[in-house]
Amino acid sequence: MASGEEDGALEEKETNNKKRTKSIIATAWLMFYNIAMTAGWLVLAVAMTRYYLQKGTHKGLYRSIARTLKFFQTFALLEVGHCAIGIVRTSVIVTGVQVCSRIFMVWFITHSIRQVQNQESVILFLVVWTVTEITRYSFYTFSLLNHLPYFIKWARYNMFIVMYPLGVIGELMTIYAALPYVRKAGMYSLRLPNKYNVSFDYYYFLIIVMLSYIPLFPQLYFHMLRQRRKVLHGEVIVEKDE
Numbered sequence: 001m002a003s004g005e006e007d008g009a010l011e012e013k014e015t016n017n018k019k020r021t022k023s024i025i026a027t028a029w030l031m032f033y034n035i036a037m038t039a040g041w042l043v044l045a046v047a048m049t050r051y052y053l054q055k056g057t058h059k060g061l062y063r064s065i066a067r068t069l070k071f072f073q074t075f076a077l078l079e080v081g082h083c084a085i086g087i088v089r090t091s092v093i094v095t096g097v098q099v100c101s102r103i104f105m106v107w108f109i110t111h112s113i114r115q116v117q118n119q120e121s122v123i124l125f126l127v128v129w130t131v132t133e134i135t136r137y138s139f140y141t142f143s144l145l146n147h148l149p150y151f152i153k154w155a156r157y158n159m160f161i162v163m164y165p166l167g168v169i170g171e172l173m174t175i176y177a178a179l180p181y182v183r184k185a186g187m188y189s190l191r192l193p194n195k196y197n198v199s200f201d202y203y204y205f206l207i208i209v210m211l212s213y214i215p216l217f218p219q220l221y222f223h224m225l226r227q228r229r230k231v232l233h234g235e236v237i238v239e240k241d242e
């Protein structure tokens with residue numbers, strides 16, 4: 001009987017040790033990830049400011065920062081993994097929509113359709129993303145260190161109220177500007193007849209993507225408003241299973 005109890009206690013101790021090791025590794029990784037991302041977006045902020053001050057125009061700005069932007073925004077795909085393996089308490093779906101829409105903007109719009117790269121709307125979403133991400137990743141970094149300055153917490157849960165709609169306006173205007181070029185070039189489209197007997201029109205796909213902002217964006221926005229109430233006003237919010 002006594003030996004059974006001892007075995008149980010030993011097992012519990014081992015499980016706790018494993019959990020602790022796992023959480024130390026996860027915290028170390030998140031620390032590295034958040035510092036790297038804060039640094040990446042800071043580099044982008046400095047590069048954009050320098051370009052604009054030196055050239056006095058936004059034309060050519062996107063091309064000058066494209067590589068760094070593509071690298072750090074693509075790296076953010078790991079965030080979906082963080083949620084999926086449970087090292088951060090965030091919904092995979094919410095994070096997935098957020099990250100995928102950004103990856104889509106970077107690779108399948110701005111990178112692929114050169115003619116839109118000098119649009120003001122590109123600069124709009126770039127500036128908005130940069131300000132948001134510097135705040136967000138420094139928020140996570142300082143939270144992990146248990147030394148979160150109030151102004152970062154405040155900025156994280158207030159700036160999005162304006163930044164989110166501005167970012168969406170920039171993104172939608174850029175996709176809209178891309179439409180005529182996509183139609184003219186028949187880009188990423190598959191016409192019939194072909195050996196697979198399927199057709200795909202990227203032009204109409206983009207229109208569907210634009211329309212999908214209508215149901216999806218409010219969900220992200222209201223998710224952030226709930227997070228804001230929870231973190232800034234201490235409200236207890238029962239989240240539905242996502």
Ligand SMILES: CCCCCCCCCCCCC/C=C/C(=O)SCCNC(=O)CCNC(=O)[C@H](O)C(C)(C)COP(=O)(O)OP(=O)(O)OC[C@H]1O[C@@H](n2cnc3c(N)ncnc32)[C@H](O)[C@@H]1OP(=O)(O)O
Nearest residue numbers: 088089090095098101104132140160163164167213216217
């Ligand atoms: C095929 C094509 C598909 C296209 C589809 C198109 C449709 C798209 C429609 C929508 C379009 C959106 C466009 C977006 C534009 C912009 O981004 S504009 C710029 C403004 N943007 C924002 O302000 C972004 C706001 N969004 C976010 O912050 C997140 O991405 C989020 C996932 C939406 C919400 O974040 P969430 O993680 O839920 O909230 P938090 O409060 O920050 O965190 C919750 C807890 O998790 C911890 N945590 C999360 N990440 C980390 C991390 N990296 N490191 C450490 N910890 C992390 C966090 O600390 C919280 O923990 P607790 O405090 O313990 O709860």
